[in-house]
Amino acid sequence: MKRIPLTEEDARQILDTGSIPDRILCSASAVAVVLTQSWCPQWLVMDDYLHRWASEEPDGEDVQVYHLEYDRLPFFSRFLAWKEETFKNYDIPYVRFYRKGTFVGDANFLDLEGFKASLKP
Helix, strand or coil: CEEEECCHHHHHHHHHHCCCCHHHHCCCCEEEEEEECCCCHHHHHHHHHHHHHHHHCCCCCCEEEEEEEHHHCCCHHHHHHHHHHHHCCCCCCEEEEEECCEEEEEECCCCHHHHHHHHCC
16 A cells, blocks of 8 residues: 655646546555545544555555645645535545546545445455
């Protein structure tokens, strides 16, 4: 499993196109995209277990987890509005799951086992 932070440039591209790019969604057999804010206690728990999972199995699975703490963006309000309007989800963290580039589900806070289960076929 690999953890990959989304950059400000990635966030700008998402806003400009209105969607998460295929280069992200199709970058592995299973992909998760976490949209969150840095202060969120549930994100801090998830961030910890994702970090441990990545260090325990860095190349063990074809899984990539992208994450964006959008409260750190200079265009925070615009990104927040896009996320809430596009996905109709007002909670954080917000996670979208993809398999082979196809959306398979979403969630807010999950424990590690739930997160892994959401990525399995």
